[in-house]
Amino acid sequence: MLRTQWERSHGAFPRAIGIMRTSWHFVAQLRSDLPTEVGAVLHYAQHQPVTSVYTPLYGSISEVPAPFTRGSLYSFSDDSMFWKFCSVGNYAQLAWKYIFPDIEAVQMELEENFFKERGQIDATAKSILEVSEGAKAGEGKP
Amino acid sequence: MSRLLRSAQADGRDAAVKYLTEYSNTAANDVFDEYKGLFAHVLGKFHDGAISRPETNVYDASEYFYPQWWLKQVSERSERAYFEDLSDEVREKGLRRRVVSTTKLTHPFRVTRSAQSDFFTNVLGDNGWSLEGIKVSLSHVFSPEVADNISNKFLGHGVGLGVKSSKFLNLDSSLVIAFMAGGVTVVLVAIFVRVSMGLRTSGYTKISDN
Numbered sequence: 001m002l003r004t005q006w007e008r009s010h011g012a013f014p015r016a017i018g019i020m021r022t023s024w025h026f027v028a029q030l031r032s033d034l035p036t037e038v039g040a041v042l043h044y045a046q047h048q049p050v051t052s053v054y055t056p057l058y059g060s061i062s063e064v065p066a067p068f069t070r071g072s073l074y075s076f077s078d079d080s081m082f083w084k085f086c087s088v089g090n091y092a093q094l095a096w097k098y099i100f101p102d103i104e105a106v107q108m109e110l111e112e113n114f115f116k117e118r119g120q121i122d123a124t125a126k127s128i129l130e131v132s133e134g135a136k137a138g139e140g141k142p
Numbered sequence: 143m144s145r146l147l148r149s150a151q152a153d154g155r156d157a158a159v160k161y162l163t164e165y166s167n168t169a170a171n172d173v174f175d176e177y178k179g180l181f182a183h184v185l186g187k188f189h190d191g192a193i194s195r196p197e198t199n200v201y202d203a204s205e206y207f208y209p210q211w212w213l214k215q216v217s218e219r220s221e222r223a224y225f226e227d228l229s230d231e232v233r234e235k236g237l238r239r240r241v242v243s244t245t246k247l248t249h250p251f252r253v254t255r256s257a258q259s260d261f262f263t264n265v266l267g268d269n270g271w272s273l274e275g276i277k278v279s280l281s282h283v284f285s286p287e288v289a290d291n292i293s294n295k296f297l298g299h300g301v302g303l304g305v306k307s308s309k310f311l312n313l314d315s316s317l318v319i320a321f322m323a324g325g326v327t328v329v330l331v332a333i334f335v336r337v338s339m340g341l342r343t344s345g346y347t348k349i350s351d352n
Contacts, residue, residue, distance in 0.1 A: 037155065037158050037159060037162065038158070038162070053173045053176075053177070055166070055169050055170050055173050056165075056166060056169055057166045057169075057170070058162040058163075058165070058166055060158070060159050060162055060163075061159065061162055061163040061166050061167075062159055062160070062163050063163055063167070065166055065167045065169075065170030065171065066167075066170075067170055067171065067173075067174040068170060081170065081173070081174055081177075084174055084177040084178060084181065085177060087177075087181045088177055088180050088181050088184065091181065091184050091185065091188075092184070094188065095188060095206060095207060095208070097208060098188060098193065098206060099184050099188050102180075102183065102184055102187065103180060103184065106176055106177075106180050110172065110173055110176060114169060121162075121165055124161065125158050125161055125162050128157050128158040128161055129155065129158045
């Protein structure tokens with residue numbers, strides 16, 4: 001086995017439990033009490049979980065946000081979400097103890113905001129749907 | 143929102159999908175922008191062995207790298223794990239004679255280098271001229287037959303001496319061995335040149351003293 005490969009798998013290389021070679025990961029949230037369009041949310045992120053941010057993507061969206069669709073594993077690109085996470089995550093390896101808290105602060109702020117506004121976004125989307133259904137139901141009446 | 147509601151009435155389900163698509167897109171772009179800024183932030187704050195503290199105008203080099211006790215502990219643990227991959231005989235020798243490395247540990251990346259030089263120092267160095275140890279380390283790079291051949295016929299004394307002098311000079315063993323290998327090459331070339339020149343000139347350089 002190559003030395004670096006050996007070191008990486010025996011703990012000499014500082015790393016989180018979630019491995020840094022992760023390409024993408026998600027938490028799927030499926031809620032049956034909401035309309036189909038609103039009920040499914042994919043909390044999606046790229047690169048290693050510990051230094052990336054779960055971004056809410058609703059199941060009904062017609063287009064995937066552009067930064068998530070760009071980039072190659074083999075060459076850096078400035079407009080790719082993967083490489084944004086990758087830059088920060090790899091830089092943190094330099095001195096994890098000192099750098100990670102700064103990353104965590106940004107990560108927590110973003111994710112907490114997403115969680116906080118979830119209810120409001122759900123309600124708005126739901127009301128838009130209900131209005132359209134109400135309008136449809138009203139069409140048939142004289 | 144009221145604008146969205148109005149468009150919803152007009153477009154029906156599509157409006158809700160459009161609203162959620164726009165929301166997801168904004169969320170992703172926010173994350174993208176924040177991380178763009180975050181990389182600039184960490185690079186600006188942590189670089190070249192110090193932490194910049196713009197709020198107090200201090201470029202603080204006092205505490206950036208990991209404490210020595212921690213690095214030593216990690217180094218020992220990975221070293222012990224490394225020995226587990228070796229043959230019983232060599233592992234026992236290495237563990238019995240193991241001493242905590244005197245290599246200065248100041249940087250996380252040094253940990254692995256230290257584990258490596260500890261291996262040389264403890265398994266090879268303390269055994270002095272042990273060919274078994276050399277064979278094992280060579281067999282990580284070459285096939286067993288080649289490793290056997292090199293250690294028996296060629297490198298035995300050289301590597302032993304290299305390890306000893308690296309210990310004495312407090313340098314990385316592999317550097318010293320590479321340096322010595324370079325030296326051996328130079329000597330061999332010099333001998334070859336000397337011999338070939340000797341062969342060429344031997345015909346007319348014999349001058350009698352008398």
